[in-house]
Amino acid sequence: MPIPMATAPGTFDVRPRFLEDVYEAASECNKCSLCQATCPAYATNPVEWETARGRVSLIRDAIEGRIELHEIADGPLSTCLTCDNCVAACPPRVPTALIVSRARQELRAQEGAPWTQSFALRAVLPRPGAMRALHGLARFTQVTGLFGLARRTGLFRWMGTVGALAEYVGPLEQRTAYQRVAQLPKAAEPVRGRLGFLTCCYSNLAAPDATEAAMRVLLANGYELVVPTIGCSGLPAKTLGDRDAMLEMAVHNSERLDGPDVDDVDGYVGDVASCVGQFKDYDKLVGDDRLVGDRAKEVARLTTTATELLARTGLTCTLAPLRWKVAIDLPCSLPIDGPWRSTMHQLLAQIPRLQVVELEEAAMCCGGAGTYFARMPERSEAILERKFEKIVAAGAQVVVTENVSCLLQLRAGAARYAPAVRIMHVMEVVNESMLTAQRRVAVIPE
Numbered sequence: 522m523p524i525p526m527a528t529a530p531g532t533f534d535v536r537p538r539f540l541e542d543v544y545e546a547a548s549e550c551n552k553c554s555l556c557q558a559t560c561p562a563y564a565t566n567p568v569e570w571e572t573a574r575g576r577v578s579l580i581r582d583a584i585e586g587r588i589e590l591h592e593i594a595d596g597p598l599s600t601c602l603t604c605d606n607c608v609a610a611c612p613p614r615v616p617t618a619l620i621v622s623r624a625r626q627e628l629r630a631q632e633g634a635p636w637t638q639s640f641a642l643r644a645v646l647p648r649p650g651a652m653r654a655l656h657g658l659a660r661f662t663q664v665t666g667l668f669g670l671a672r673r674t675g676l677f678r679w680m681g682t683v684g685a686l687a688e689y690v691g692p693l694e695q696r697t698a699y700q701r702v703a704q705l706p707k708a709a710e711p712v713r714g715r716l717g718f719l720t721c722c723y724s725n726l727a728a729p730d731a732t733e734a735a736m737r738v739l740l741a742n743g744y745e746l747v748v749p750t751i752g753c754s755g756l757p758a759k760t761l762g763d764r765d766a767m768l769e770m771a772v773h774n775s776e777r778l779d780g781p782d783v784d785d786v787d788g789y790v791g792d793v794a795s796c797v798g799q800f801k802d803y804d805k806l807v808g809d810d811r812l813v814g815d816r817a818k819e820v821a822r823l824t825t826t827a828t829e830l831l832a833r834t835g836l837t838c839t840l841a842p843l844r845w846k847v848a849i850d851l852p853c854s855l856p857i858d859g860p861w862r863s864t865m866h867q868l869l870a871q872i873p874r875l876q877v878v879e880l881e882e883a884a885m886c887c888g889g890a891g892t893y894f895a896r897m898p899e900r901s902e903a904i905l906e907r908k909f910e911k912i913v914a915a916g917a918q919v920v921v922t923e924n925v926s927c928l929l930q931l932r933a934g935a936a937r938y939a940p941a942v943r944i945m946h947v948m949e950v951v952n953e954s955m956l957t958a959q960r961r962v963a964v965i966p967e
């Protein structure tokens with residue numbers, strides 16, 4: 522029950538039972554409903570509790586003791602994609618994604634979580650060695666035919682989220698992004714800086730071509746790269762509500778980025794927008810830590826996406842024309858304020874003949890959202906189908922994004938709804954233009 526506190530004769534204030542840190546923000550919703558039209562969950566299931574207004578109101582009810590969090594676990598807490606699209610439309614900027622994430626963390630603290638999820642978040646994702654072993658195991662199942670057998674027999678469906686993830690990602694490339702680093706060329710002269718490359722553990726396994734393209738583009742544009750072996754940024758732990766695992770990952774990576782090999786870098790850069798966003802929060806998460814706090818603050822201050830860096834400093838490599846019609850799908854993890862949301866446009870504008878076409882609802886989530894596609898397959902599919910209606914209407918030949926979850930989700934959608942449309946990471950497009958220019962020089966020497 523709420524704990525009423527008399528504030529003045531005849532009035533009562535309420536002391537929050539938990540989530541004190543977001544209670545005030547949750548109280549700022551003025552019920553204007555401007556968030557309604559921006560919510561991908563509401564767009565596919567138009568009921569009040571799907572809106573930011575509805576979710577925040579219910580969480581506030583739970584904080585004040587009128588209901589319990591477990592009563593809103595299925596629905597208001599589970600269907601939110603924590604995409605922040607509502608925040609961009611919200612006049613008082615109620616941070617709904619943060620409030621939902623904190624409510625999930627509180628629920629987890631109250632009720633616990635499946636051991637398989639805790640094992641994945643605490644024993645596998647933070648450990649690069651465990652991720653390497655996972656890649657080896659996945660490749661073994663593919664080479665021996667066990668992967669196909671599991672798919673045919675429906676075994677993946679019995680394996681819960683892990684099985685859904687394996688089926689969704691599909692066969693892995695033979696070599697991870699880390700394993701490709703040794704074959705990369707040197708940075709082009711003149712060298713403009715030295716960067717620590719933050720390899721996303723998910724992209725390392727599931728989209729190494731995109732990560733390799735980002736590294737190649739940075740090198741060709743004069744940036745030396747140091748590629749430290751790091752663990753997961755902590756983002757999956759954040760979205761699934763495991764705060765302790767999230768903080769541990771931030772501490773571990775801050776320690777790792779304090780090593781002698783990365784000590785003298787000018788900054789940190791990554792190719793996965795959501796992962797980069799998590800690193801940029803390290804100051805808020807573990808900036809007060811006695812041992813790694815200073816490094817965590819430095820990591821947060823100096824981290825950016827490869828796209829933002831190159832849009833700001835300019836591409837110096839030679840680019841060949843690409844006669845493509847491209848639509849840009851904005852990862853919802855990009856900050857809603859500042860220049861971040863226009864950086865893909867700025868970069869692609871430098872490629873001759875490339876035509877960028879308008880994509881309606883470009884900033885609305887595609888339904889990938891980390892593990893959302895596995896936790897909420899039907900809802901994720903409805904959101905994805907809607908996204909492809911917009912993509913087809915835009916007449917795009919290529920859809921460009923900047924996030925591994927979006928890349929995989931959109932590729933799955935293209936296979937079903939628009940097989941002629943290619944889905945590429947923005948760095949793969951720049952790399953393609955760069956390689957075409959290099960091939961031309963090889964055929965017609967200057």
Ligand code: SF4
Nearest residue numbers: 560601602604605607
């Ligand atoms: S964070 Fe995304 S899914 Fe959640 S309420 Fe806001 S717009 Fe809807």
Ligand code: SF4
Nearest residue numbers: 550551553554556611
């Ligand atoms: S836009 Fe913001 S203030 Fe308005 S109803 Fe939605 S959450 Fe509340």
